[in-house]
Amino acid sequence: MIWTPFDTWIVITAALSAMACAVLGNYLVLRKLSMMGDAISHTVLPGLAIAFLITGTRDSVPMFIGAAVIGIATALLVQGLSRYSRLDEGSAMGVVFTTLFAVGLVLITNAAEHVDLDPGCVLYGAIELAPLETRKLFGMDVPIAAITNGVMLIVNLAFVGFFHKELKVCAFDPEMAESLGISAGRMHYVLMTLVAATCVSAFESVGSILVIAMLIVPGAAAWLLVGRMSSMIMVSLAFAAGSAFLGHLSAITVPGWFGHASTSTAGMMGGVSGILFAVTFLLSPRHGLVSRALHQALLSLRVAREDILATLYRREERDEAAAGTGAGWRNRLAERMLLAKGEIIAAGGNLRLTDSGRESAKSLVGTHRLWETYLVAEGGSATERVHGAAERLEHFTDEVLRGRLAEEAGHPDVDPHNRSIPK
Amino acid sequence: MIELLAAQQPDWLRLVTLQDYNARVVLAGTSLLGMACGLVGTFLLLRKRALLSDAVAHATLPGVVIAFMVMVAAGMTGRALPGLLAGAAVTGVLGMLAVVAIQRWSPLKDDAALGIVLSVFFGFGVSLLGVAMRLEGVNAAGLSSFIYGKAASMLLADAMVIGVAALLAAAACLLLFKELTLLCFDPALAASQGWPAGVLDVLLMGLTVAVTVIGLQAVGLILVVALLVIPPAAARFWTDNLRKMIAIAGVVGAASGAIGTIVSALFARLPAGALIVLTAASLFGLSLIFGRARGLLWRALEHRMLSKRVARQHMLRAIYEIAESSRTSDARLSGIEIPITAVVSKRSWDEKSVAADIARLASDGLVTRRGDAVCLTRSGEDEAARMVRNHRLWEIFLLTHADIAPAQVDRDADRIEHVLDESMIDELESILEAQTARIPVPESPHLLRTAEELAK
Numbered sequence: 001m002i003w004t005p006f007d008t009w010i011v012i013t014a015a016l017s018a019m020a021c022a023v024l025g026n027y028l029v030l031r032k033l034s035m036m037g038d039a040i041s042h043t044v045l046p047g048l049a050i051a052f053l054i055t056g057t058r059d060s061v062p063m064f065i066g067a068a069v070i071g072i073a074t075a076l077l078v079q080g081l082s083r084y085s086r087l088d089e090g091s092a093m094g095v096v097f098t099t100l101f102a103v104g105l106v107l108i109t110n111a112a113e114h115v116d117l118d119p120g121c122v123l124y125g126a127i128e129l130a131p132l133e134t135r136k137l138f139g140m141d142v143p144i145a146a147i148t149n150g151v152m153l154i155v156n157l158a159f160v161g162f163f164h165k166e167l168k169v170c171a172f173d174p175e176m177a178e179s180l181g182i183s184a185g186r187m188h189y190v191l192m193t194l195v196a197a198t199c200v201s202a203f204e205s206v207g208s209i210l211v212i213a214m215l216i217v218p219g220a221a222a223w224l225l226v227g228r229m230s231s232m233i234m235v236s237l238a239f240a241a242g243s244a245f246l247g248h249l250s251a252i253t254v255p256g257w258f259g260h261a262s263t264s265t266a267g268m269m270g271g272v273s274g275i276l277f278a279v280t281f282l283l284s285p286r287h288g289l290v291s292r293a294l295h296q297a298l299l300s301l302r303v304a305r306e307d308i309l310a311t312l313y314r315r316e317e318r319d320e321a322a323a324g325t326g327a328g329w330r331n332r333l334a335e336r337m338l339l340a341k342g343e344i345i346a347a348g349g350n351l352r353l354t355d356s357g358r359e360s361a362k363s364l365v366g367t368h369r370l371w372e373t374y375l376v377a378e379g380g381s382a383t384e385r386v387h388g389a390a391e392r393l394e395h396f397t398d399e400v401l402r403g404r405l406a407e408e409a410g411h412p413d414v415d416p417h418n419r420s421i422p423k
Numbered sequence: 424m425i426e427l428l429a430a431q432q433p434d435w436l437r438l439v440t441l442q443d444y445n446a447r448v449v450l451a452g453t454s455l456l457g458m459a460c461g462l463v464g465t466f467l468l469l470r471k472r473a474l475l476s477d478a479v480a481h482a483t484l485p486g487v488v489i490a491f492m493v494m495v496a497a498g499m500t501g502r503a504l505p506g507l508l509a510g511a512a513v514t515g516v517l518g519m520l521a522v523v524a525i526q527r528w529s530p531l532k533d534d535a536a537l538g539i540v541l542s543v544f545f546g547f548g549v550s551l552l553g554v555a556m557r558l559e560g561v562n563a564a565g566l567s568s569f570i571y572g573k574a575a576s577m578l579l580a581d582a583m584v585i586g587v588a589a590l591l592a593a594a595a596c597l598l599l600f601k602e603l604t605l606l607c608f609d610p611a612l613a614a615s616q617g618w619p620a621g622v623l624d625v626l627l628m629g630l631t632v633a634v635t636v637i638g639l640q641a642v643g644l645i646l647v648v649a650l651l652v653i654p655p656a657a658a659r660f661w662t663d664n665l666r667k668m669i670a671i672a673g674v675v676g677a678a679s680g681a682i683g684t685i686v687s688a689l690f691a692r693l694p695a696g697a698l699i700v701l702t703a704a705s706l707f708g709l710s711l712i713f714g715r716a717r718g719l720l721w722r723a724l725e726h727r728m729l730s731k732r733v734a735r736q737h738m739l740r741a742i743y744e745i746a747e748s749s750r751t752s753d754a755r756l757s758g759i760e761i762p763i764t765a766v767v768s769k770r771s772w773d774e775k776s777v778a779a780d781i782a783r784l785a786s787d788g789l790v791t792r793r794g795d796a797v798c799l800t801r802s803g804e805d806e807a808a809r810m811v812r813n814h815r816l817w818e819i820f821l822l823t824h825a826d827i828a829p830a831q832v833d834r835d836a837d838r839i840e841h842v843l844d845e846s847m848i849d850e851l852e853s854i855l856e857a858q859t860a861r862i863p864v865p866e867s868p869h870l871l872r873t874a875e876e877l878a879k
Contacts, residue, residue, distance in 0.1 A: 029531070034538035035474055042645075085717060087656055090534075091473040095656050098649030099704040102697035105571070109693050209481075209549065213542030220535045255554050263553030270546015277539060281529055289528050 009131040011248050016149035017202035018214040018240035023156040025219035030171040037215040039097035041208045043074045044199045045104030071196025125207030125266045145205040152201040206266045213270040221277045224284040243273035304334035313361035362422040368394040369415035370405045376416040383416040452582035453680035459589035461676025462596040463630045464651035465669045469607040477648035479635045481541040482518025483511035484548025504581045515632045572643030572696030588637045643696035653703040660714025679703035738780040741769045743807035748871040757804040760796040814840045816851045829869045
């Protein structure tokens with residue numbers, strides 16, 4: 001692999017456009033508007049075509065105006081159609097964006113004779129060519145695409161920073177926003193306009209499909225990772241920049257492993273962001289699939305351990321010997337953990353509590369019986385019914401709660417089944 | 424445009440008149456496709472999952488390209504449609520499973536799941552396409568027709584594959600009609616009949632993948648979702664009955680496919696998918712305006728008729744009330760002449776509309792006009808009495824039961840009196856019986872100005 005300054009500029013341009021999308025994407029994901037981002041990134045096409053047909057130039061100003069108008073129009077049409085025809089918002093979006101995109105395709109194919117606006121370019125972009133068109137900035141040749149996307153990123157960051165509170169309230173509680181005098185509707189349309197403008201600036205470099213990926217995937221991944229709005233934005237920016245770098249890297253290296261030439265950077269950026277998302281989806285400490293499964297497994301092991309201790313204690317009370325405490329891998333694993341911690345010992349084929357094990361067991365069984373007493377006395381449950389509930393509650397009762405429980409129950413000595421409550 | 428038509432006319436004529444066997448098959452293929460999409464789309468729309476097919480469609484791209492590369496590696500041309508569609512179906516299903524997994528095991532909502540799958544799979548597809556396009560000695564150009572569609576220039580064999588597959592999907596949809604309906608409206612009942620919602624959902628998703636995949640070549644993967652969304656959405660404007668809706672959706676879908684194909688044969692330069700979608704969108708627009716159940720035109724007409732009726736009723740009541748406040752004895756109100764100016768100032772109407780409304784009332788035989796005055800006829804008095812009664816009953820109800828101020832009740836009653844039906848009136852009467860001695864036409868609970876006062 002050969003890395004040239006050319007590649008550096010490609011990564012910088014891609015990262016800037018990806019980050020510009022990601023900033024707004026956080027709010028789209030939070031407000032369940034992801035598919036609205038998808039819809040607008042499609043409908044920008046006729047906006048561009050109409051702006052071009054009217055002005056006859058490809059200057060950025062008419063393009064941005066065309067996109068902004070069509071962005072608001074899309075949002076209005078979707079809202080109007082779903083309210084008027086009682087279609088759900090998804091279907092209304094489906095009707096609006098496919099129609100507008102089809103119009104755009106026809107217009108662009110008609111205009112294509114005069115200008116190099118072709119549908120393929122709109123879909124995949126041409127980021128590989130971005131560093132060819134440059135402009136002097138601070139004595140450096142900076143690609144024009146990098147400048148446009150950089151400006152867009154700054155605009156979006158400024159918007160998000162300036163309206164931080166308003167956006168947050170609108171995202172989480174639109175009714176409260178109205179009561180605070182924030183027009184949730186106006187915020188919505190400003191957001192949609194910026195999404196459309198960002199689509200235009202990112203279009204040429206990364207193409208429309210990647211715009212959707214960068215609008216949605218970083219925000220979604222950030223949501224799985226962190227809870228605070230400001231940290232979400234930071235994480236999504238890092239995610240977008242990471243996807244851009246790794247995307248370009250894999251575009252020029254991965255096909256080589258299979259003996260092919262390089263491939264589309266924009267496509268690979270989408271792919272890489274998907275892989276990064278999949279990793280987040282599985283491993284995120286907050287909501288990840290694996291971490292939740294792990295949490296669940298650890299919890300069920302703790303419950304199994306506690307059940308073993310409690311069972312051994314009860315048998316001690318009745319002077320029974322205990323050979324084992326149950327079948328299943330979970331119980332065997334729990335037994336082995338208890339043996340290792342020295343809370344139980346195996347003596348002559350029987351399991352027995354050690355002193356420290358007995359202390360833990362006492363507190364567990366005590367909690368269990370306190371719960372039974374409480375449920376019978378205060379909850380009005382039948383004596384023969386309370387065991388099951390107490391069996392579940394005992395595992396989630398800490399010292400403080402146990403103290404209050406004992407107080408509420410009046411520090412009893414025996415439970416409803418007339419067994420003594422160990423202190 | 425005209426030159427274009429002239430140049431194309433033989434082809435165009437041959438296509439429209441179906442002289443060509445090839446054209447007949449292609450047209451039948453796209454019509455069947457449109458119909459199948461309309462049928463499946465109806466259930467998707469009712470399940471509020473319309474955009475699922477968008478995600479599936481985008482997710483098929485990597486499958487198409489991989490199938491192409493595998494076929495090329497195996498020494499085939501890489502153009503065999505069944506092979507490409509099989510590849511499309513595999514990644515389409517994978518995409519759908521990914522959507523379900525994200526919905527099921529993360530706090531992200533449906534929209535984010537769809538967006539992620541759609542863009543990521545498409546990203547992979549574009550990268551693979553980038554590789555395939557640069558393969559030595561292989562022509563991968565045909566693959567891009569899967570993105571934008573190429574209805575009219577389809578091969579005969581391809582059109583047959585599409586037609587047969589669409590027919591099967593449509594048949595499956597009709598066979599499962601009852602079960603899918605239950606899935607949309609009463610999943611619990613479906614489960615009690617041995618069709619758990621999960622199984623039915625899988626069936627519906629399977630049908631979705633099937634019609635999406637077979638629609639790829641004709642419409643293209645970006646716009647195939649339109650064939651599943653637009654026809655059922657258009658059908659909703661015509662009916663609220665599911666059987667009729669699914670039939671209309673099928674017809675709209677078939678018409679879109681057929682007309683779109685013909686148009687795309689006319690304008691070979693334009694992307695076929697876009698033309699099919701625009702045809703569907705035009706049919707949607709027509710339904711939006713003319714649809715019998717919810718169309719704009721009918722709704723506007725109904726609204727207009729209602730507001731005319733309301734204006735007439737207001738006018739009649741105004742004349743009655745003025746006559747009532749100016750009468751000296753308990754004589755009938757018909758025959759009491761009321762100056763038009765009094766009617767005009769009663770509600771600050773303008774003279775023109777008052778004159779028009781009075782003319783309409785006169786032609787119905789409810790009032791007669793005498794120069795600058797107007798008076799109720801016998802039937803007009805009866806009609807007005809009924810109206811005034813409704814109004815006052817409602818006013819009294821608001822006063823006594825809703826604690827609304829006397830100055831306010833007139834306005835509030837104005838809005839409701841026109842839509843009170845017999846049973847509501849009966850109920851009002853029974854509620855108010857204790858309070859009103861004179862049920863026939865109770866006295867107005869607020870002051871009414873006389874004709875002389877109004878004329879000032």
